[in-house]
Amino acid sequence: MSDRILYTSNLSVGYSTRTVLSSLNLNLGKGQLTCLLGANGSGKSTLIRTLAGIQKPLQGIVSLKGTNLREVGPKVLAKQLSLVLTDRIAPGNLTVYGLVSLGRFPYTTWMGSLSDEDKDVIQWALEITNTIQFANRHIGELSDGEKQKVMIARALAQETDLIILDEPTAHLDSPNRIEIFHLLQELVSSNNRAILISTHDIDTAIANADKLWLVANNTIHQGAPEDLVLDGRLEKAFTKEGLSFNYSFGRFEKSREMSGPKVLIKGDALGAHWTENALRRAGFQPVLNSQEFTVEVTGTDSNRKWILNAQHQFETIEELLIKLNTL
Amino acid sequence: MKIPSTALSVRAFALLILIVLGLFLLNLGLGSVTIPIDEVAKILLGKDVENVAWQNIILKIRLPRTVTAVLVGAALSVGGLQMQTLFRNPLAGPSVLGITAGASLGVATIMLAAGSATTAFAIRSVGIGGSWLIVLASSVGAFLVLLIILAISYRIRDNVVMLIVGIMVANITIAIVSIWQYFSDPEQIQEYILWTFGSLGGVTNYQLGVLGSIVGVGILATFFLSKTLNALLLGEDYAQSMGLNIRRSRILIIFVTSVLAGAITGFCGPIGFVGIAVPHLTRSFLNTSDHRLLIPSCVLVGAILMLFCDIISQVPGSTTVLPVNAITAMIGSPIVIWIIVKRRHLKSSF
Numbered sequence: 001m002s003d004r005i006l007y008t009s010n011l012s013v014g015y016s017t018r019t020v021l022s023s024l025n026l027n028l029g030k031g032q033l034t035c036l037l038g039a040n041g042s043g044k045s046t047l048i049r050t051l052a053g054i055q056k057p058l059q060g061i062v063s064l065k066g067t068n069l070r071e072v073g074p075k076v077l078a079k080q081l082s083l084v085l086t087d088r089i090a091p092g093n094l095t096v097y098g099l100v101s102l103g104r105f106p107y108t109t110w111m112g113s114l115s116d117e118d119k120d121v122i123q124w125a126l127e128i129t130n131t132i133q134f135a136n137r138h139i140g141e142l143s144d145g146e147k148q149k150v151m152i153a154r155a156l157a158q159e160t161d162l163i164i165l166d167e168p169t170a171h172l173d174s175p176n177r178i179e180i181f182h183l184l185q186e187l188v189s190s191n192n193r194a195i196l197i198s199t200h201d202i203d204t205a206i207a208n209a210d211k212l213w214l215v216a217n218n219t220i221h222q223g224a225p226e227d228l229v230l231d232g233r234l235e236k237a238f239t240k241e242g243l244s245f246n247y248s249f250g251r252f253e254k255s256r257e258m259s260g261p262k263v264l265i266k267g268d269a270l271g272a273h274w275t276e277n278a279l280r281r282a283g284f285q286p287v288l289n290s291q292e293f294t295v296e297v298t299g300t301d302s303n304r305k306w307i308l309n310a311q312h313q314f315e316t317i318e319e320l321l322i323k324l325n326t327l
Numbered sequence: 328m329k330i331p332s333t334a335l336s337v338r339a340f341a342l343l344i345l346i347v348l349g350l351f352l353l354n355l356g357l358g359s360v361t362i363p364i365d366e367v368a369k370i371l372l373g374k375d376v377e378n379v380a381w382q383n384i385i386l387k388i389r390l391p392r393t394v395t396a397v398l399v400g401a402a403l404s405v406g407g408l409q410m411q412t413l414f415r416n417p418l419a420g421p422s423v424l425g426i427t428a429g430a431s432l433g434v435a436t437i438m439l440a441a442g443s444a445t446t447a448f449a450i451r452s453v454g455i456g457g458s459w460l461i462v463l464a465s466s467v468g469a470f471l472v473l474l475i476i477l478a479i480s481y482r483i484r485d486n487v488v489m490l491i492v493g494i495m496v497a498n499i500t501i502a503i504v505s506i507w508q509y510f511s512d513p514e515q516i517q518e519y520i521l522w523t524f525g526s527l528g529g530v531t532n533y534q535l536g537v538l539g540s541i542v543g544v545g546i547l548a549t550f551f552l553s554k555t556l557n558a559l560l561l562g563e564d565y566a567q568s569m570g571l572n573i574r575r576s577r578i579l580i581i582f583v584t585s586v587l588a589g590a591i592t593g594f595c596g597p598i599g600f601v602g603i604a605v606p607h608l609t610r611s612f613l614n615t616s617d618h619r620l621l622i623p624s625c626v627l628v629g630a631i632l633m634l635f636c637d638i639i640s641q642v643p644g645s646t647t648v649l650p651v652n653a654i655t656a657m658i659g660s661p662i663v664i665w666i667i668v669k670r671r672h673l674k675s676s677f
Contacts, residue, residue, distance in 0.1 A: 049564075052568060054564055054567060054568070074567065074570045074571065074572055075570040077568075077570065078568065078569050078570030079570075081568070082568060082569075083564070083565065083568040085562075085564055085565060087562050087564065087565070093610050093614060093615055093616040094560060094615075094616040094617075095615075098615075098616065098617060099561075102557060102558060102560075102561065102569065103569070105554070105558050105569040105570060105571070106569060106570040108554070110551065110554060111553070111554060111619065112553070112554035112557060112619065138614075158569065
């Protein structure tokens with residue numbers, strides 16, 4: 001493949017005392033957002049540090065654009081690969097602009113003064129990450145989500161074909177998480193870049209990745225997220241006692257004894273979906289036909305009503321559940 | 328989009344330079360004998376003055392001492408700034424991490440080896456070749472301590488642990504010095520203790536040339552490292568990913584700091600608190616983390632603080648002279664406490 005930016009052959013990573021992951025033959029292609037998905041402590045960070053050249057591989061090679069990573073000098077490497085790490089380092093007195101301009105480090109003179117071209121790149125990085133409106137604020141005044149966007153802008157200012165992000169959304173709430181992933185997706189599709197993100201967040205990875213690197217049993221499975229879901233490898237990788245993978249919701253759940261009262265749910269797809277979600281949690285069994293209970297969802301959006309056994313009508317799912325529990 | 332305002336920095340620099348000049352003249356004028364500022368200016372400009380005694384006091388005693396104060400303030404502050412950035416530790420500084428203790432040990436070792444003059448205090452009487460030897464010894468001492476601290480900081484990335492290690496290393500060097508003291512004559516011990524009080528007045532004119540050129544080169548070298556220091560603000564992993572040669576940068580920074588702190592300690596004794604307090608003062612004054620601005624402003628703020636401390640230690644109008652080390656501690660410690668209280672999270676105070 002000529003459009004792969006990075007590949008590994010027979011790579012083993014870990015520490016002198018312990019091999020964490022071995023026999024890795026991985027590919028990162030241009031224009032792809034790849035998610036390295038694995039449980040906490042499965043060796044994601046070790047792999048990322050190895051791919052970024054911070055740590056030496058135990059065995060095998062990492063090849064960046066056809067050259068062994070160990071033979072690429074630090075200055076050349078800095079123009080090909082940029083990082084966003086988990087370290088929550090916050091030099092509070094540094095401005096956003098100052099931090100993003102550090103990304104031009106490999107391109108500037110010994111004094112670090114910025115040329116017009118440098119300034120244009122910084123401007124672009126600030127605009128595309130939507131951080132330009134607080135470019136003059138200090139890092140210490142930013143929220144976690146804003147900080148992460150600024151760190152991404154810094155990596156972008158480095159103008160590299162490959163960006164590696166270690167758990168970029170670990171400290172963020174859902175809207176920020178989605179915003180970051182959306183931004184990364186945009187960056188990967190509008191340019192010939194490759195982006196690798198490590199995460200333990202299964203839902204977000206499935207929803208956003210073009211490709212998954214799934215850590216399981218000291219090795220990595222790669223493929224489209226949907227393929228890994230359908231052939232059961234995703235479930236296997238995260239299997240823990242008492243947990244099962246819900247294939248339609250794409251998430252892991254605490255397995256329950258499916259012995260509760262049977263409920264037939266009717267209505268529009270969205271309404272039925274979330275009603276089912278609530279009933280499962282409350283211990284009911286959603287089934288296709290039932291003599292016990294029938295719930296019918298009517299209306300749309302905020303006007304939905306829930307009708308139980310064609311007798312009782314409820315404004316909310318919460319009220320429906322209270323009634324069901326008393327029967 | 329504004330780039331961090333340069334006009335503001337220019338104004339700040341102008342202000343700092345004015346204060347340095349003001350304090351410099353004031354320091355020359357004040358002392359056991361008060362000399363009017365206009366007379367001081369005349370003497371400095373080489374014009375004839377009626378009072379020859381004043382001329383002698385200014386040119387032979389006060390001028391070397393005042394220039395020494397400027398050098399001490401500048402060198403220790405720039406050294407402290409580098410330590411704080413390298414270790415990413417707001418409490419780092421030459422006196423805290425045992426660097427000055429290492430320098431003292433270096434000086435003491437040389438004096439012991441020389442055999443004749445077994446006190447560090449006696450360095451004031453050595454000639455120009457001896458000055459270089461002292462600088463070398465104290466810098467090597469400081470460098471060795473820094474290497475130990477660096478090796479440990481590699482394994483343990485905990486600021487508090489690092490500080491404790493620094494204090495312990497300092498204790499070991501102090502212990503070695505006290506063993507040596509135990510076998511020394513009482514007069515020599517007294518002289519050593521006097522040296523530990525710190526003194527700006529003992530540097531002779533030609534030693535000042537040695538000290539001045541070392542400090543000048545050291546500060547210039549630090550300025551050349553400002554891009555490196557800026558990259559290190561984000562931590563070593565980020566710095567490396569931006570193409571910085573970490574190992575070489577680390578050695579360079581440590582080398583420059585050792586020479587700066589070592590030279591000052593050799594000539595003036597272990598002077599505390601300037602190296603830790605000034606970088607914080609400068610950062611909060613300029614509100615920046617950019618070393619291209621911080622280094623020159625640390626030079627100025629360090630000079631201001633040291634000149635101020637020297638004026639106080641002379642107790643103007645009296646013949647008493649207080650140990651300068653006590654004054655820097657009395658002014659420096661409240662500053663450090665104020666910083667901790669004001670910033671709350673020391674980690675974000677860079």
